Amino acid sequence: MSLRLVQELAGHDDRVWSVAWRPGGGPSVLASCSGDKTVRIWEHSPGASPSSATWVCKAVLDSAHTRTVRQCEWCPAGKLLATASFDSTLGMYEKIGTEISFIASFEGHENEVKSVAWNSSGSLLASCSRDKSVWIWEVLPGHEFECVSVLNGHSQDVKMVTWHPSRDILVSASYDNSIKVWAEDVDGDDWRCVQTLAAPGRGHTSTVWGISFNATGDRMVSCSDDLTLMVWDTSADCVSTSADGVAPWKHLTTISGYHDRTIFSVHWSRVNGLIASGAGDDCIRVFDELRDNVSTLPGEGLSYEMVLKQEKAHSTDVNCVRWHPKEPRLLASAGDDGVVKIWELVGGDLPLLSNESLPYDPRG
Amino acid sequence: MSANFSVKVGRHNDFISPSQACVVSLNSLKKSSPQAFDDDGLVQIQSKKLLNPDFNQASALSKSDPVKVSLHDCLACSGCITSAETVLIEQQSTGEFLSQLDTGKKAVVVSLSPQSRASLAAYYGVTPLQAFKKFTGFMKSIGVRAVFDTSCSRDLSLIESCKEFVTRFRDNKNLPILASACPGWVCYAEKTHGADILPHISAVKSPQQAMGAIVKRYACSSLGLQPEDIYHVTVMPCYDKKLEASREDFVFSGEVNEETDGPQMTEVDCVLTTTEVLDLLATKSADFTALEEAPLDRLLANVDESEQLFGVQGGSGGYAECIFRYAASVLFGKEVTGPLKFKVLRNSDFQETSLEIGGKPVLQFACVYGFRNIQNLVRRIKSGKCEYHYVEIMACPSGCLNGGGQIKPRKGQSAKDLIQLIEVTYANDIEIRDPFSNKITQGLYDQWLGHPGSAKACEIMQTQYHSREKTVGSYISDW
Ligand code: SF4
Numbered sequence: 099m100s101l102r103l104v105q106e107l108a109g110h111d112d113r114v115w116s117v118a119w120r121p122g123g124g125p126s127v128l129a130s131c132s133g134d135k136t137v138r139i140w141e142h143s144p145g146a147s148p149s150s151a152t153w154v155c156k157a158v159l160d161s162a163h164t165r166t167v168r169q170c171e172w173c174p175a176g177k178l179l180a181t182a183s184f185d186s187t188l189g190m191y192e193k194i195g196t197e198i199s200f201i202a203s204f205e206g207h208e209n210e211v212k213s214v215a216w217n218s219s220g221s222l223l224a225s226c227s228r229d230k231s232v233w234i235w236e237v238l239p240g241h242e243f244e245c246v247s248v249l250n251g252h253s254q255d256v257k258m259v260t261w262h263p264s265r266d267i268l269v270s271a272s273y274d275n276s277i278k279v280w281a282e283d284v285d286g287d288d289w290r291c292v293q294t295l296a297a298p299g300r301g302h303t304s305t306v307w308g309i310s311f312n313a314t315g316d317r318m319v320s321c322s323d324d325l326t327l328m329v330w331d332t333s334a335d336c337v338s339t340s341a342d343g344v345a346p347w348k349h350l351t352t353i354s355g356y357h358d359r360t361i362f363s364v365h366w367s368r369v370n371g372l373i374a375s376g377a378g379d380d381c382i383r384v385f386d387e388l389r390d391n392v393s394t395l396p397g398e399g400l401s402y403e404m405v406l407k408q409e410k411a412h413s414t415d416v417n418c419v420r421w422h423p424k425e426p427r428l429l430a431s432a433g434d435d436g437v438v439k440i441w442e443l444v445g446g447d448l449p450l451l452s453n454e455s456l457p458y459d460p461r462g
Numbered sequence: 463m464s465a466n467f468s469v470k471v472g473r474h475n476d477f478i479s480p481s482q483a484c485v486v487s488l489n490s491l492k493k494s495s496p497q498a499f500d501d502d503g504l505v506q507i508q509s510k511k512l513l514n515p516d517f518n519q520a521s522a523l524s525k526s527d528p529v530k531v532s533l534h535d536c537l538a539c540s541g542c543i544t545s546a547e548t549v550l551i552e553q554q555s556t557g558e559f560l561s562q563l564d565t566g567k568k569a570v571v572v573s574l575s576p577q578s579r580a581s582l583a584a585y586y587g588v589t590p591l592q593a594f595k596k597f598t599g600f601m602k603s604i605g606v607r608a609v610f611d612t613s614c615s616r617d618l619s620l621i622e623s624c625k626e627f628v629t630r631f632r633d634n635k636n637l638p639i640l641a642s643a644c645p646g647w648v649c650y651a652e653k654t655h656g657a658d659i660l661p662h663i664s665a666v667k668s669p670q671q672a673m674g675a676i677v678k679r680y681a682c683s684s685l686g687l688q689p690e691d692i693y694h695v696t697v698m699p700c701y702d703k704k705l706e707a708s709r710e711d712f713v714f715s716g717e718v719n720e721e722t723d724g725p726q727m728t729e730v731d732c733v734l735t736t737t738e739v740l741d742l743l744a745t746k747s748a749d750f751t752a753l754e755e756a757p758l759d760r761l762l763a764n765v766d767e768s769e770q771l772f773g774v775q776g777g778s779g780g781y782a783e784c785i786f787r788y789a790a791s792v793l794f795g796k797e798v799t800g801p802l803k804f805k806v807l808r809n810s811d812f813q814e815t816s817l818e819i820g821g822k823p824v825l826q827f828a829c830v831y832g833f834r835n836i837q838n839l840v841r842r843i844k845s846g847k848c849e850y851h852y853v854e855i856m857a858c859p860s861g862c863l864n865g866g867g868q869i870k871p872r873k874g875q876s877a878k879d880l881i882q883l884i885e886v887t888y889a890n891d892i893e894i895r896d897p898f899s900n901k902i903t904q905g906l907y908d909q910w911l912g913h914p915g916s917a918k919a920c921e922i923m924q925t926q927y928h929s930r931e932k933t934v935g936s937y938i939s940d941w
């Protein structure tokens with residue numbers, strides 16, 4: 099397997115922090131955000147083959163923030179785009195037809211907001227910040243956003259938040275080397291931390307930069323400054339901690355020995371089951387589960403192998419890698435070099451995971 | 463009960479903690495390595511691989527002497543949402559308190575808050591009255607001159623708040639009025655919201671500062687003392703009260719004579735939290751349950767001849783409820799009897815109540831506790847979408863009974879169980895009485911302040927708020 103560069107998307111004036119594919123129908127749309135305080139919207143030519151170099155920049159969104167835009171995320175319906183900025187606010191844009199307009203910004207965090215994420219239904223938004231807190235917001239009609247919960251628990255900067263693909267379970271990754279799992283109280287009054295994945299149990303030994311769920315949400319992968327990826331598994335209910343204190347998420351395996359610089363981003367494809375990583379050594383790597391090694395017990399003896407390494411994917415750090423939500427062979431990346439790249443995975447048999455993963459239909 | 467921007471204590475993680483390092487100490491880093499800051503005063507950290515500001519500051523600090531930060535620095539600084547607990551604990555501590563008693567230079571007067579009293583009572587399994595009497599006994603045994611009760615000064619604060627509300631309501635000015643009794647909230651508003659919010663905050667002093675004013679500016683003479691001869695200590699449910707006590711707004715001048723301009727004095731010299739009372743008991747090897755129940759100082763305490771404790775409803779001071787009844791009566795001629803019905807909104811820490819006349823709401827009040835709810839309220843006020851006339855705001859989820867300085871749950875006791883126990887204990891054997899009927903406050907008006915809302919009452923019972931400039935610490939860049 100290898101990566102073929104489909105197109106390089108230049109335009110940002112500063113490092114690109116993150117990219118987000120727009121869910122939903124129509125031509126592929128990618129949003130990217132940068133240290134230049136803007137978000138750029140890139141659109142693929144309708145009707146062209148998915149791997150054609152027909153991407154153009156459709157819009158530059160600069161109304162929301164006065165400092166770096168660290169992350170941007172589309173809501174599941176693809177209508178709203180939320181942004182997280184170092185100016186301590188969150189921004190919200192709405193896409194109506196081909197127009198994208200700024201609709202709201204909301205304050206609350208004490209300082210730099212590092213990440214923003216939508217839950218699977220699009221009713222809740224989570225954000226996290228250098229102020230060590232994780233916030234949950236509810237999306238109300240009329241562009242209103244209300245704070246549902248302010249969660250403290252991390253002892254340092256929180257780098258990323260992400261939601262379970264189908265349930266209202268939130269995970270956060272922090273500079274304090276831990277991953278925390280959050281869920282709503284039984285009485286629905288507030289949220290709380292239900293599990294911490296960190297030492298003294300199995301856990302990363304340095305900053306956890308990113309985290310990503312697989313398609314079904316029974317596994318997640320985390321990436322860290324400790325140069326490893328860790329795969330976590332929950333075969334059972336992921337909220338309740340059983341009476342004997344057995345933690346529902348278990349460390350499954352550590353993917354080590356491949357990276358020699360900080361791993362800034364990891365993404366588990368919900369279409370092809372592959373894990374991509376982006377790191378400080380400018381490389382993109384792709385990992386796959388070793389499938390011929392299946393043992394009888396789930397999770398046992400399981401391991402992941404690197405199936406490709408793209409050297410010099412960017413001329414400096416790779417900050418973000420994201421698989422296309424439908425196209426099994428498309429991957430986007432963002433780097434400190436200020437560019438966004440669209441890649442095509444060539445060669446190899448790709449396992450297709452769900453019926454959602456139908457190939458892109460140019461007419462659809 | 464997870465969120466709070468109140469001052470954090472020790473290892474308890476249920477509060478938003480101060481920023482990763484004190485900016486005032488960071489300023490010393492600025493001096494030593496100016497190139498770390500660009501022209502805007504922003505810290506530029508070049509490599510995200512190696513650095514995080516924590517790391518930076520920690521290493522910079524370890525090289526130099528620890529930087530002393532005063533409570534004044536903290537109040538004027540927006541580096542942390544409130545301030546660092548270490549600073550607070552250092553400057554108003556049990557050690558300070560004991561050494562004042564040792565030197566014997568000043569008469570030490572202690573004012574106990576009803577929230578701390580409830581926390582002690584729940585912890586030791588006694589009634590609030592017993593807790594108060596044992597506490598008094600203990601304090602007297604170590605040399606304290608008098609022990610007062612801030613429910614008493616709270617009645618004064620409530621009366622002034624009622625007057626203030628009616629005036630502002632009639633002028634239709636700066637509504638909603640936001641309660642000022644919680645310094646955690648006030649400090650946060652000053653540091654983050656400034657001019658948008660500060661005009662809404664009630665000018666009336668909190669019960670702690672009202673007590674300070676009474677003790678040092680009036681009651682001292684009843685004790686046969688000059689204000690400068692008194693060391694006034696309060697026992698409070700949170701660390702934020704220490705910060706409040708050290709505000710410059712609460713410094714006043716003593717009597718001027720030919721020789722001097724009059725000494726500068728603070729209303730409250732030292733604030734101890736309920737947990738610090740436990741430390742004191744331990745230092746003195748006192749067993750609280752075995753302590754004698756001493757008679758109470760009825761001069762400034764809500765307790766009558768038959769030792770019946772009295773006060774208002776509500777663990778956080780009952781501001782919304784008390785002002786609501788007063789306003790309904792004075793403004794609309796409606797006497798509201800029986801318990802007020804509050805409607806729970808998003809969660810139990812966000813409740814509202816209203817008075818309707820002819821199907822139209824004429825008074826809309828709310829109680830908003832905890833950081834998450836305050837966020838939503840502030841956003842509504844800023845966008846002009848807030849319908850309330852008065853909001854009782856408290857920084858702590860569940861309010862003051864759950865303050866960060868209250869005694870922690872015993873082993874095996876959940877935080878929720880504890881707060882429920884304290885709530886029950888607090889309401890236990892306290893007779894609900896209208897502040898206006900309190901003989902002590904009546905006496906204070908008759909002999910000192912004139913009448914409720916008088917010019918003198920406003921001068922002594924009101925204070926001001928100040929926007930705090932954003933400081934460099936708010937802009938440290940990292941990844
Ligand atoms: S408020 Fe300012 S002075 Fe006080 S501890 Fe925080 S950073 Fe330091």
Ligand code: SF4
Nearest residue numbers: 644646700858862865
């Ligand atoms: S709510 Fe009460 S206990 Fe909590 S910070 Fe405010 S004044 Fe202190």
